[in-house]
Amino acid sequence: MFIHDLNCDWMSHPFLRNRFVVAHESEIRKIAESGIHEVYIDTSKGLDVVHAPTLQEVKAQLESEMREIGVEAAPASEKRATATEEFGRARMVHEEAHQIIHGILHDVRLGKQVDLELVTPSVEKMTSSILRNDGALLALCRIKDKDNYTFQHSVSVGALMVTFCNAMNMGKEVIHQAGIGGMLHDIGKMKIPDAILNKPDRLTEREFAVMKCHVVESKAILSQARGITQTSITVAAQHHERHDGSGYPEGLKGHEISQLGQMAAIVDVYDALTSDRCYHKGMPPTDALRKIYEWSKFHFNPDLVQAFMRTIGIYPVGTLVRLESGRLGVVVEQNEKNLVSPKVKVFFSLKSNAHIPPEIVDLSRSMGHGGADKIVRHESPEKLRLDPLKFI
Incomplete structure (x- = not known):
């Protein structure tokens, strides 16, 4: 099999590479001895496991569980400043x-x-x-x-x-x-x-x-x-x-x-x-x-x-996010009752490909009360050549 990801942080394993073909039994023992319980394999480069979930299935399940955690009440904290x-x-x-x-x-x-x-x-x-x-x-x-x-x-x-x-x-x-x-x-x-x-x-x-x-x-x-x-x-x-x-x-x-x-x-x-x-x-x-x-x-x-x-927060302050409305924004404050619906300062429209007047959107609110939008996914500031911290 071809290991695509050892599924642990880099300081927890002694391998020179994260991706390699498992060629010997000794490598399997070494993986197990490193405390690694699960790995991701690339089935286009090696054998498959019929009953194993796909990367997409695992990711979807994890994100669903994280969202459930995010809607549970977060620890109450009295912020003295924005x-x-x-x-x-x-x-x-x-x-x-x-x-x-x-x-x-x-x-x-x-x-x-x-x-x-x-x-x-x-x-x-x-x-x-x-x-x-x-x-x-x-x-x-x-x-x-x-x-x-x-x-x-x-x-x-x-x-x-x-x-x-x-x-x-x-x-x-x-x-x-x-x-x-x-x-x-x-x-x-x-x-x-x-x-x-x-x-x-x-x-x-x-x-x-x-x-x-x-x-x-x-x-x-x-x-x-x-x-x-x-x-x-x-x-x-x-x-x-x-x-x-x-x-x-x-x-x-x-x-x-x-x-x-x-x-x-x-x-x-x-x-x-x-x-x-x-x-x-x-x-x-x-x-x-x-x-x-x-x-x-x-x-x-x-x-x-x-x-x-x-x-x-699931989307920490400073995270660049894409909203369902087609706008880009930066997370500026958590909603402690629902961490997947923070306050976001929107500043760019992907539909018009242009900057828009910055506006705070509270994603926990409903239509007509400054909300009715939601995060589709987070975005890479480097790929979009944006510095989200400039908008906090």
Whole structure:
């Protein structure tokens, strides 16, 4: 058979390629030992399985289930500002956090200890922005360039952990410590050789084994930091553990992994999937959520995955969407009672192929009340050469 997709995130398998012909029994064993339970096969290049569902059937089923989750009540959150009002402040918070984490990781590479006094104010500002409106900062966190991925990913995971913990109604101190752990979760990568860390291609099996050591290194570095809490260390130490025991470094399973560790695993993979890398094109957020939901049968806590989806929305703020009316718009606010019907700022007509006066459309409303439209699908900003954040 020809494997088209190993159906797991790239840091969970040691194969040089995602697509290859299975030629030996040893390859099947290797796939199973990597914690992979299901794969997609290309029947035009290899044998078929008569009873297996097609890609279209699987995708339709997953999207139907996600929509059912989306119409369930989301956690109530009191937003103090709209995404538009918060966007300018969030941009400053995001830029400052990136500069701070860049400096901290650089110092660790030089053998210095982590200075928590630099991280704490950044997490506090991040938390304040998220409490005002989480959509603005999270939309900015999806903007990354390949050369600064490690630094930007660290900030994004910190912001996502704060948002997730807040939605789960955790205490203020836990939220703060989880944010610190999120920002510093990959600090051990500064101990990985540059040739491996910055390799512009898939890692070999040996290189993959070295890269996996970054989790142990992160725990060791943070354990030596003055003032660090066990909560923050746990987030960093467990973000690559998996619900079925197939993760690393300890192979913990189920409730052996702390709740924060399980949450960190979800947000780490979500941000990685939505980011461009030299060897990996980032997915739109909605597609990434669908993959994580699919993998939650084995790799993640299903209840926490659904809670995460309700936290950021099926179509997160900043997502470019096509409406049934033939208009393009950007999601600017979630409808917490129905996540598949957010508020959208429309700005372009596909029928006339022209920009139109920007207008907020509340998709949860009916005809005559500013609604009576719905999302057909999300669109790629790159393909349409549009920057949806300009319209928030």
